[in-house]
Amino acid sequence: MVRFKFEGRELEGREGDTIAAALHANGIKVLSHSRRHHRPRGFFCAIGQCSSCLMEVNGEPNVRVCIVPLEEGMDVKLQPATGGELKW
């Protein structure tokens, strides 16, 4: 098992899972919010091609958590809808 944090909560995920998969396995399905209306967003493409899963990981904003492997000790947070510059 891989231990990580989400919004300060200690969670566990399976080795080899993405961050988004580990969050889903822990019952967390809201990964971000839309810019204009702040509606909750979850998985959409799950292949790193949209912006539905942008989160802050270890202090870095705009990480597409659907394609980033979970690592021990990661600190994952929701971010404001306008999280800053996008990183591909």
Ligand code: FES
């Ligand atoms: S769900 Fe589309 S980039 Fe992650």
